[in-house]
């Protein structure tokens with residue numbers, strides 16, 4: 001992809017899941033990547049595996065000081081910042097039982113931490129000739145989800161923020177988009193007990209038009225596209241990478257109308 005080689009990206013949540021997929025893809029494309037996370041060992045291991053174009057920085061998004069240090073370390077190591085990939089999140093969500101402290105903690109990671117990161121990185125992004133911010137949302141931000149109040153609403157906030165940030169940063173040449181993945185297969189699915197694997201496979205089949213879970217690579221390809229110069233006219237958008245999940249109605253892939261009724265309904269009135 002054009003416009004990415006030699007650029008510098010911060011990937012939050014870089015120790016796990018989609019963050020790992022993005023880091024691998026970006027380094028392969030010639031991007032210098034700083035992984036930021038609070039779970040250090042896998043992030044440090046990934047950085048050493050990916051070599052001289054990757055670093056790991058411990059940064060808790062709930063701490064302004066940590067985020068300041070993350071920005072400073074990135075600029076010190078690689079000379080600037082072109083891309084923010086805001087993959088970190090907490091899924092912690094006790095729904096109707098969640099306390100004020102739990103709400104604040106989740107929003108601190110999923111929303112506020114990424115806002116502060118953008119505020120602090122903004123002067124560096126503004127100096128880039130191809131600056132791009134990628135946030136992550138979910139289909140659950142668009143519909144009621146039984147037992148979950150905190151995570152989906154924090155993602156709805158991210159979708160709105162993506163648009164306001166895109167608008168306010170457009171005149172500095174900073175593009176801001178979000179990516180909406182379907183259910184994505186992560187390495188933990190491979191090591192999970194058989195019944196958990198079966199459960200994921202079942203939902204992968206049921207929830208997606210394509211009848212399977214998505215891959216880290218498929219999400220990372222979209223993130224790379226959004227950072228490339230091929231997406232130079234794309235900002236404020238939500239790019240869906242969900243195997244058709246959000247375009248499917250409640251009946252899923254089932255043809256619910258009984259066959260006899262379907263036949264009758266397809267005969268125009270007055271004909272035999």
Ligand SMILES: NC(=O)c1ccc[n+]([C@@H]2O[C@H](COP(=O)([O-])OP(=O)(O)OC[C@H]3O[C@@H](n4cnc5c(N)ncnc54)[C@H](O)[C@@H]3O)[C@@H](O)[C@H]2O)c1
Pocket residue numbers: 012013014015016017018019036037038039059060061062086087088089090109136137138139155180181182183184185186
């Ligand atoms: N995986 C999916 O199927 C899926 C589907 C829809 C949307 N998403 C979105 O994609 C993004 C990545 O999801 P994932 O499943 O790969 O996540 P994940 O849980 O695998 O990784 C999230 C990472 O964020 C880190 N993190 C948590 N709190 C942090 C903090 N305070 N400071 C810094 N890092 C912190 C965690 O340690 C973890 O490494 C999320 O924003 C999620 O909402 C994922």
